[in-house]
Amino acid sequence: MRSMVTGFVALSFLGCSSKTPTENDARLRLPPPTLSVTATSRPIQNARGGQDLEVSASLRNSTKSHIGLINGAQCPLFVRLFLDPTGEPSGSLDVSMGCKSGSPTLDLAPGDTATLTRVLPADMLASFAAGKYGITVVVTTVTAVSGSWGGAVLLPLEAPH
Numbered sequence: 001m002r003s004m005v006t007g008f009v010a011l012s013f014l015g016c017s018s019k020t021p022t023e024n025d026a027r028l029r030l031p032p033p034t035l036s037v038t039a040t041s042r043p044i045q046n047a048r049g050g051q052d053l054e055v056s057a058s059l060r061n062s063t064k065s066h067i068g069l070i071n072g073a074q075c076p077l078f079v080r081l082f083l084d085p086t087g088e089p090s091g092s093l094d095v096s097m098g099c100k101s102g103s104p105t106l107d108l109a110p111g112d113t114a115t116l117t118r119v120l121p122a123d124m125l126a127s128f129a130a131g132k133y134g135i136t137v138v139v140t141t142v143t144a145v146s147g148s149w150g151g152a153v154l155l156p157l158e159a160p161h
Contacts, residue, residue, distance in 0.1 A: 034063065035059055035061060035067055035139065035141055035144075035146050036059065037057055037059055037139060037146050038058045039055065039056065039057050039135065039136075039147075039148040039149065039150030039151070040055070040058070040151065041053055041054065042054055043157045044119070050122035050159075051125075051158070051159065052120060052122050052125075054117060054119050054120075055077065055137060055150055056116065056118075057077055057150075058115050059115070061108040061109065061110055061111060061112045064110050066107055066109055066110070067142075068106070068108075068141055068143075069105060069107075069139060070098075070139075070140040075140060076116075076118055077116040077137055078097050078098075078099075078138035079138075079150070080135070080136040081128065081134070081135055082133060082134050083134075084132055084133055084134035085131065085132050088152075089149035095145060097138040098138065105142060130156060132152055132155075133155055134152055135150030135152065135153060136150060
């Protein structure tokens with residue numbers, strides 16, 4: 001019994017320190033670096049004479065840390081179109097809009113910028129009922145899912161004049 005008590009005291013002593021977990025690990029004290037995301041959209045003419053919708057996300061790393069942006073064929077820019085008669089910013093982000101962390105990453109050093117673009121083809125847009133839609137874009141970093149309001153668009157897109 002005495003050796004069991006001595007072992008418990010020794011383990012308790014070794015497991016405790018005067019510092020809190022955040023003092024022991026600087027990564028726990030700081031939130032993950034954030035990425036500035038600005039989204040835009042515009043109709044573009046396609047090769048068949050119809051109108052596609054080009055949606056772009058301009059990214060800026062304004063932090064002092066490198067940010068790993070998950071990108072690639074398995075993780076293109078996520079674009080969400082949703083019926084929105086007000087045309088006002090709305091919507092929310094959730095983890096399901098992000099990509100798996102095993103996808104390729106692009107390193108954004110402090111001060112770096114990048115632009116991701118996705119074209120929504122006319123035939124896909126034709127599947128939406130006529131009306132005003134809001135656009136939200138979502139990008140995934142190795143630490144977070146970030147997004148931005150991309151404006152409103154009236155479907156069907158007007159033919160170029």
